[in-house]
Amino acid sequence: MALAVKALFFDVFGTLVDFRTxxxxxxxxxxxxxxVALDWPAFADAWRGEYQGAMEExxxxxxxxxxxxxxxxRNLELTLKRFDVATLGEDEMGDLNLAxxxxxxxxxVPGGSPGSxxxxxxxxxxxxxxxxxxxxxxx
Numbered sequence: 673m674a675l676a677v678k679a680l681f682f683d684v685f686g687t688l689v690d691f692r693t694x695x696x697x698x699x700x701x702x703x704x705x706x707x708v709a710l711d712w713p714a715f716a717d718a719w720r721g722e723y724q725g726a727m728e729e730x731x732x733x734x735x736x737x738x739x740x741x742x743x744x745x746r747n748l749e750l751t752l753k754r755f756d757v758a759t760l761g762e763d764e765m766g767d768l769n770l771a772x773x774x775x776x777x778x779x780x781v782p783g784g785s786p787g788s789x790x791x792x793x794x795x796x797x798x799x800x801x802x803x804x805x806x807x808x809x810x811x
Contacts, residue, residue, distance in 0.1 A: 689775040692716045698771035702764055708757055715755055722747035745769045 696712035699719075703710065726743045729735045748769050752760070760768070 688777055688781050690778050691720060691772075691775055694775040695719060695771050698774060699768060702768045702771075703757065703760075706760070706764070710755055710757075715751065718754060719744075719747055719751040722750055741769065741772070744772050 692713055693716075695716035699710070699715050700712045723743070726735075726747055730737055730743070745765070748765065
């Protein structure tokens, strides 16, 4: 008996979204009006570059498991210091930290998504959480 495909799940980060351009744009939008002038793509790369180190801290038990937004915030604070950006207000920090929620898809993604031309549910998956805070990622 053949099974019908009802849904496809696949990795999102870097595959479907352009984090570098999106983060650079969001950082410039939030920081430039406050007089900050940076190499925005370098800032985006540096912020993203903190990810593996932060994850290693979690894996080694040096910091507790937390949501990715918490790690992004920690990494943002480190990156802002490295780029000599003065302390931002909480609203600005929160808004900039949520830039990771506003990543643009690569231009070819919408028309090329597997579910776009078929009657198939299609969903991207990134580091997921259960209601009790456990990661849905393989251990």
